[in-house]
Amino acid sequence: MKGNKTSIVAIIEHRVKEQVAGKIVKKIWPSWMWCHNYSTDGKGRLWVLWDPNEIHFDMVECKEQYIHGTVLAHTMRKKFNFTAIYGLHTIEKRKSLWTDLLSLQHNVQGPWICMGDYNAVLALEDRIMGNPVVQADIRDFNQFLVGAAMTEMRTVGRDYTWTNGHVMSRIDRAIVNSDWMQQYPQLEASVLDPYFSDHSHLCVKFDDPPIKPKPFKFFNHLAQHPEFLNHVKSAWGTQTATRLAPVWNKLKQVKWALKSLNNTEFAGVDTRVKSARQQLKDMQEKMRSMNTPSALFGAEKELRRQLEKWSTIEESVYKQKSRVQWLKLGDSNTAFFHASIKNRVSQNMIRSLVSANGNVINTEKGIEDEIIGFYRTLLSSTAKTLPAINLAVMKRGRILDRGQQLRLIAYEKR
Structure with missing residues (x-):
């Protein structure tokens, strides 16, 4: 204790x-x-x-x-x-x-x-x-x-x-x-x-998780934005200075373009939902009297549309993050999706490791060094035998002939 x-x-x-x-x-x-x-x-x-x-x-x-x-x-x-x-x-x-x-x-x-x-x-x-x-x-x-x-x-x-x-x-x-x-x-x-x-x-043990920058994730609601295809085409058409990995560079440009679109148009979805709900509530309080101006009905309709829009986007984001496939959008499952996200993050998080010599590693730096060291040793060593692969069995299957091998090498050189 x-x-x-x-x-x-x-x-x-x-x-x-x-x-x-x-x-x-x-x-x-x-x-x-x-x-x-x-x-x-x-x-x-x-x-x-x-x-x-x-x-x-x-x-x-x-x-x-x-x-x-x-x-x-x-x-x-x-x-x-x-x-x-x-x-x-x-x-x-x-x-x-x-x-x-x-x-x-x-x-x-x-x-x-x-x-x-x-x-x-x-x-x-x-x-x-x-x-x-x-x-x-x-x-x-x-x-x-x-x-x-x-x-x-x-x-x-x-x-x-x-x-x-x-x-x-x-x-x-x-x-x-x-x-x-x-x-x-x-x-x-x-x-x-x-x-x-x-x-x-x-x-x-109670402790606070380390704060790290979040990687970019593509959310499905981005594809519904009217400027989505224009951003993709513009980024994909950017000329790259290197010839080594043109596709990789174009994908990177598309990622930055979509990240900018997401930050500009969809940042703070939770806050927008709360704001739209509060504005609709305030509007409906103004409409309680019998002499409600007709202009307020149009404003209320627009607020309802905004709340529905941002609620659907919020639920879509949580559903995609949670990876729950057996529930459909539109049934107000946001709380369930959010709990599923937290559960999946918790299950996937590495909080401690046992090293090869039996020591328990709890620090973030120690876990990182242990994983890198393990795979560096694994991938840098030469295996004398391949126990999981039977070469005699593999050679009985379809293999490339000499002409196919030469064409493959020529393609790689281009």
Whole structure:
């Protein structure tokens, strides 16, 4: 805990009796505050402890399989909902967990993370060397995620979180809602080494993502602009000074032309949508009286058209960024697309790497150097054999004759 600078922690399945729990907590964390769920069944499988100098935790609900509350981080000025989970060992006993969490979801506002030991697998590949996973094992968990509109947080580290020395399974998880993905897309859950436990610990670190310049992306709405083809033709017709890569240079000119068009005509789409909505609202407030001037009806119609235009563009941008293909435009899916974008960015982000010598690299510069060094070594070394390619088999297929080879070489020289 000290090595990870922990401010709040949930301890699960500790097997400590209520009579001695207070003494143990006071001895190990003398200045920390804590809560428990001994009152639910007497066994008290869950503790939540926090450093009051860093965190304020307000317990909202306590049941046999979870403790739920709100977290306010003083120094980081962040507020979110936190639920510590301990799922019981049978499918039937866990049904109340899914039901209670779904009911809880209706009252949760803002970012929410449910973290702990669910004692349930989510996919067929989440258990190895034991009884094969069947649909009954994963059905309730998956139905809960769909019903609560939640998703698993991106994890790094060990692939499996529990083992008895023979069977390995993934039963400890961090599950988050769309508000969490939108506010904290850069965060991930690290699956740490178990040390003396049969469970691996989960750790979420709060930090701010590095700010980098964004690369140019072509959005489909650009092609709808009346000056789109003129910009492309003008840029493509630009004479280039070099003959080495004329097509590449022309494409680069087109990219800059479209980037300029996008910045000029479509910059700040979110702001334009909000502005158009507010102007339409103000206009309709003026039209509440019976003696509304006829000129206002034309102005309102134009504002409606502008709002529809920019809302469609906004939704188109989010849909393209999210890469969700099974939803259509025009159904006001902007919030869903935005959450999908955040989830995809989080899943694709590299926050840490394990080097060849086993060291964990967390810094941006260290990750960059490790990746470059790996591929430099890989691509600069000569392979004596090609185990993935059978040359004898390849030679049985179609190959270029000498005439085709010469024509190809002549084309390259031109």
